[in-house]
Amino acid sequence: MRIPLGTLRILVLLAVFAATVLFFASQIDGYLNARLFNRISGSVAVIALIAVGQAFVVLTRNIDLSIGSVVGCTAYFTGGILIAYPDLPPLLVPLLAMGIGAVFGAVNGFLVARFHLPSIIVTLASLAIFRSILVQSSDGSSITTDRLPTWLTEFATTNAFTLGELQIRWIVVISILVVLIAHIFLTRFRAGRTFFAIGSNPDAAAFAGINAGRTIFLAFVISGALAGLAGFMFLSRFGNITVVAGLGLELKSVGAVVVGGVNIFGGSGNVLGVLIGAALIDVIDTSLVRWEVVSAFWREAVLGLLILLAVAADTLLMRRLLNRKPGGTP
Amino acid sequence: MTALRSWEGFLFAVLILIYAFNAWNSPVFLTPGNQINMFQLSVEKIIVALVMTFVTINGEIDLSVASVMGFAACAFGWLVQAGVPGLGAVAIALAIGLMCGAFNALFIVGFGIPSLVVTLATMIAFRGFARVLVEDRGISDFPDWFDRLGQAGMIGPVPFAMILFAILAVLAVLTLQRTAFGRKVYFIGANRAVAEYSGLDVRAVKAKIFIASGVISALAGLLFAARVGAVRGDIANGFELDIITMVLLGGVSIFGGAGTMSGTILSILIVLALRNGMALVNITGHIQTGVLGILLVLSVMVPIIRQTGGRLIARVR
Numbered sequence: 001m002r003i004p005l006g007t008l009r010i011l012v013l014l015a016v017f018a019a020t021v022l023f024f025a026s027q028i029d030g031y032l033n034a035r036l037f038n039r040i041s042g043s044v045a046v047i048a049l050i051a052v053g054q055a056f057v058v059l060t061r062n063i064d065l066s067i068g069s070v071v072g073c074t075a076y077f078t079g080g081i082l083i084a085y086p087d088l089p090p091l092l093v094p095l096l097a098m099g100i101g102a103v104f105g106a107v108n109g110f111l112v113a114r115f116h117l118p119s120i121i122v123t124l125a126s127l128a129i130f131r132s133i134l135v136q137s138s139d140g141s142s143i144t145t146d147r148l149p150t151w152l153t154e155f156a157t158t159n160a161f162t163l164g165e166l167q168i169r170w171i172v173v174i175s176i177l178v179v180l181i182a183h184i185f186l187t188r189f190r191a192g193r194t195f196f197a198i199g200s201n202p203d204a205a206a207f208a209g210i211n212a213g214r215t216i217f218l219a220f221v222i223s224g225a226l227a228g229l230a231g232f233m234f235l236s237r238f239g240n241i242t243v244v245a246g247l248g249l250e251l252k253s254v255g256a257v258v259v260g261g262v263n264i265f266g267g268s269g270n271v272l273g274v275l276i277g278a279a280l281i282d283v284i285d286t287s288l289v290r291w292e293v294v295s296a297f298w299r300e301a302v303l304g305l306l307i308l309l310a311v312a313a314d315t316l317l318m319r320r321l322l323n324r325k326p327g328g329t330p
Numbered sequence: 331m332t333a334l335r336s337w338e339g340f341l342f343a344v345l346i347l348i349y350a351f352n353a354w355n356s357p358v359f360l361t362p363g364n365q366i367n368m369f370q371l372s373v374e375k376i377i378v379a380l381v382m383t384f385v386t387i388n389g390e391i392d393l394s395v396a397s398v399m400g401f402a403a404c405a406f407g408w409l410v411q412a413g414v415p416g417l418g419a420v421a422i423a424l425a426i427g428l429m430c431g432a433f434n435a436l437f438i439v440g441f442g443i444p445s446l447v448v449t450l451a452t453m454i455a456f457r458g459f460a461r462v463l464v465e466d467r468g469i470s471d472f473p474d475w476f477d478r479l480g481q482a483g484m485i486g487p488v489p490f491a492m493i494l495f496a497i498l499a500v501l502a503v504l505t506l507q508r509t510a511f512g513r514k515v516y517f518i519g520a521n522r523a524v525a526e527y528s529g530l531d532v533r534a535v536k537a538k539i540f541i542a543s544g545v546i547s548a549l550a551g552l553l554f555a556a557r558v559g560a561v562r563g564d565i566a567n568g569f570e571l572d573i574i575t576m577v578l579l580g581g582v583s584i585f586g587g588a589g590t591m592s593g594t595i596l597s598i599l600i601v602l603a604l605r606n607g608m609a610l611v612n613i614t615g616h617i618q619t620g621v622l623g624i625l626l627v628l629s630v631m632v633p634i635i636r637q638t639g640g641r642l643i644a645r646v647r
Contacts, residue, residue, distance in 0.1 A: 063446075111627060118584050120391070120446055121574070121630050125623035128571055132620025243616070251454050264447050297461045297563075304455025308437065311451065315443050 005321070006270055009261040013276045020280060024287040031290070034165030040279075040286055041168075042156060042237060045175035046230045048278040050249060051256035052182050053105075053226030055274045056219040058257050059186075059195040060212075061202070061266030062112060062119035064223045067253050069130035070104045071246030074231030076134055079143035079241050086149050093152070097232035098225040104130060105224015109217035127250065135243045145239030156236040171233050178226065182271045195219060199266025255281050255303050259310045263318070281306070337581035337632070341596040348600060352607040359610060366487055368606040370557065373491040374399065374550040375569055376598045379576040380495075380502040381546040383594045384539050386577050387506070389519035389586025390438065390445040392543045396569035397456035398430045399551030404460040406552055407469035407561035416473035424548050430456055431544020435537040445540075453570070461563040470560035480556025491553045498546075503591045515539070519586030568619070575622050576601050579629035601625075 003011070025032040050067050057064045078097045082088060088096075104126075111122045145153055160173045186192040194215045197205040202212060230249075235241060260277025262269025281303065289296040352359040369376075378395050385392045402423040409419035430452070437448040484490045506512040514535050518525045526532050555561045580597035582589025601622065608618050628635075 115631055115634055117627070117630050121578070121584060122627060124571060124574070125626040128568075128619045128623035128626075132616045132623070135614070135616035136620075251450075254450065255454075258447075265444070295462065295465065297465050298458065301455050301458025301462055304451050304453070304458055308448065308451035308455065311443055311447050312437060312441055315441060319442075 006268075010270065010273050010276070013259075013261060013273055013280070017276055017280050017283070020283060020287075024283070024291065027293065028287065028290050031287070034167075038167045038169075040282055041172045043286070044279045044282045045169070045171045046233050046237070047249070047252055047256055047282055048175050048275050049178060049226045049230040049233070050223075050253040051260065051274045051278045052179055052271050053223035053230075054250075054253040054257045055260070055262050055269060055271055056182075056195060056222045057119070058254075058262050058264060059199045059266055059269055060216050060219045061199045062216060062219065063123065063254065063264075064105075064108060064220060065120065065123040065250045065254075066104070066108060066126040066130055067223065067227045068246040068249035068251075069127050069134065070101050070224055070227040071231045071234055071249050072241070072244070073104060073130050073134045073246075074100045074228040075235040075241045075245050076138060076143060078232055079148060079235050082149060082152065083143065083147045090151055090155075094229055094232045097235075098228040101228020101231060102221050102225040105221045105227070106217070108224070109220030112220065113213040113217040131243075131247075134245075138243055142243070143235070143239075143241035148235075148239055152236050153239050156233065171236070174229075175233075176275075178229070179271055179275045186271060196267055199263075200268065251303070252278075252281060252285075255307045258307050258314075261310075261314070263314065264311055338590065338593050338596060341580070341593060341600060345596060345600050345603065348603045348607065352603060352610070355607065356610040359607065362487070364606070364610075366489075366492070368602050369492050369495075370489055372572070372602055372605070373489075373495055374554040374557075374566070375572050376576065376602070377491075377495050377498060377550045377553070378543075378547055378569070379573050379594055379598055380498055380591070381539075381543045382573050382577045383502070383580070383582055383589065383591055384506065384515055385445075385543055386574075386582045386584065387519045387586060387589050388515050388536060388539055389522060390536065390539070391449065391574070391584075392434065392445065392540065393449040393570050394430065394434060394452040394456055395543060395547040395550075395573060396566045397453045397460065398427055398544055398547035399554060399566040399569065400460040400564070401430065401456045401463075401551070402427050402548035403551035403555040403561045403565050404463045404469075404563065406555055407472075408463040410472055411469050416476050420476075420552060423552055424545060427544045427546075427548020427551070428541060429544070430548070431541035432537075434544065435540040438540060439533045439537045457563075457567070460565070464561060464563050466563065468560050468562045472555070472559065476556050477559050480553060481559065489557075491557065494553070499591075499595060503595075506591045511535070516587060519583075519588075521587070571619065571626070572601065572622060575626040575629065579625060581632065584630060597629075 021032070050071065054064055054067060074097045077100050078093060081096065082093065108119070108123055108126055111117050112119045156169065156171055158170050159167045160170045161168050186195060194205070194210050197208065197210055198212050198215050205212060231246070234246060256278035257269070257274055258264055258277070259280060260269070260274035262274060284302060284306070285299050288294065288299050288302065358364050378399070382392060382395065405426050406419050406423040409422055410416065414422070434445070434448055434452055437443050438445045479490050482489065484493060506515065514525075514530055518530060518532050518535055522532060551566060554566055576598050577594055578584060579600065580589060580593035580595070582594065604621070605618050608621065
């Protein structure tokens with residue numbers, strides 16, 4: 001019996017995830033308990049959201065480096081609007097945040113899709129531009145917890161339900177729902193398959209009558225909207241938003257996507273893998289702080305090497321499978 | 331008018347406009363003190379921009395340069411604090427830069443993974459190593475000669491780093507425009523497959539460029555440490571944006587194969603004059619970076635703007 005490659009990837013990822021958790025459990029006293037889950041699940045929820053958005057973009061052979069700035073901006077602007085209009089209906093607020101994020105994503109998408117500019121350059125620039133918009137509009141002042149409505153600051157720790165000692169927070173439920181919807185959309189819907197088509201062979205996709213520009217634009221809008229939703233959760237979790245909010249999140253999202261088995265050259269991948277990738281990266285990130293053998297400052301170095309390892313392993317494996325000569329442009 | 335048709339001619343005109351505007355805006359701008367200050371505040375970035383020109387014309391990108399700068403600077407600080415003599419620490423820091431470049435080259439040339447992905451990952455990893463070395467401390471007790479090299483004038487008021495930049499700029503122009511190696515850099519960037527079939531040592535050229543990028547970035551990191559007299563984990567963080575902007579604005583194609591060193595040098599002057607002009611009228615660093623971001627987008631749109639402009643001119647005729 002042959003296992004499909006995609007399923008195999010997910011199984012390998014799950015095994016790596018389990019091995020990582022078991023490793024830290026053997027190193028850190030009292031590691032494996034419900035508190036670990038309750039603590040980590042919240043931050044995984046945020047990273048999973050932006051990673052799914054990033055996955056849409058990466059599938060189309062692009063990259064979105066502005067995500068961290070979009071998270072920071074939406075958290076700030078949503079907070080600012082809530083302070084000005086504290087009576088907004090709670091259900092409207094996450095939608096508002098997604099709308100703000102989508103506008104930022106649309107700017108990226110327009111520049112990349114309309115003018116065929118390299119996304120790495122456009123989003124490297126918009127990373128700086130969006131951050132400076134945040135700095136300019138905040139004028140040094142920041143959003144603080146005590147000025148926000150209480151329903152918002154309590155939302156991040158509100159449980160949807162509990163399983164024994166495991167507290168399943170609403171933000172975790174929302175995040176998993178988003179992952180599932182994205183998964184079903186990408187695998188079962190015609191519009192979802194176009195993302196793969198463009199990434200795996202742009203010429204063939206064009207001959208098949210797929211509008212590449214529109215799909216790439218949509219990918220950036222989705223990425224922006226999900227970063228907006230993540231910004232809402234960020235605001236709810238931390239309450240205090242300064243000009244550095246969300247700094248560096250784009251690297252974590254790229255990390256989760258690549259470790260999660262999405263091909264960085266587009267065309268293949270699975271958002272369920274991305275969810276595991278996000279969980280894996282966050283578990284390593286938070287556990288290194290508690291592991292006494294190495295200093296917590298190894299976090300970034302480990303993240304970078306992990307991304308490199310995942311990409312190298314994937315490239316070499318795929319090349320062997322496709323029996324291609326090394327050194328050629330992919 | 332013909333001079334204006336070339337991108338370099340256009341950049342030169344823009345540069346003169348910015349200089350004129352700044353001089354009109356602030357009486358301080360044209361003073362020798364401010365001009366030297368303007369260069370000195372960015373001298374590390376513009377040194378790396380020289381080597382980034384090679385990388386980009388070759389059809390690659392190196393996002394890890396700022397992290398290599400930080401890694402080398404922090405390694406220097408750590409070594410000095412551990413009691414290693416200054417010159418030895420400088421040599422080891424440069425060797426670290428060489429190894430970073432070789433590490434990038436291993437994955438890019440050896441395994442055939444695109445430089446964009448490899449250097450994005452090593453951008454995070456090398457920065458991580460820098461943080462591991464200095465953690466959340468700042469190290470500032472450098473040897474006196476090292477601080478003086480970074481802060482005092484060497485020939486009159488002109489500091490060492492600026493003289494080094496001038497020498498490196500001349501070398502870069504000569505290597506890129508006047509040697510066989512330079513021609514190879516263009517040829518490979520323009521069409522890698524054809525270069526390979528023509529029997530060019532594509533992999534060796536690419537490896538050399540990435541190793542050079544590592545060494546020069548480490549050198550720039552050391553110069554930065556000497557100028558500010560201290561290192562921290564986030565030293566030179568985000569510099570890649572400025573550096574890549576300088577190169578692309580200079581007319582170097584992001585897809586490789588086109589661009590000139592004189593274009594990069596002109597755009598370096600433009601970026602410096604812009605930042606300095608904004609600083610003189612009290613525009614903060616974050617906003618300056620935002621303006622540079624807009625400039626970066628505009629500079630990759632240059633081919634499109636030129637095309638549309640050409641079509642408009644043709645229609646008028």
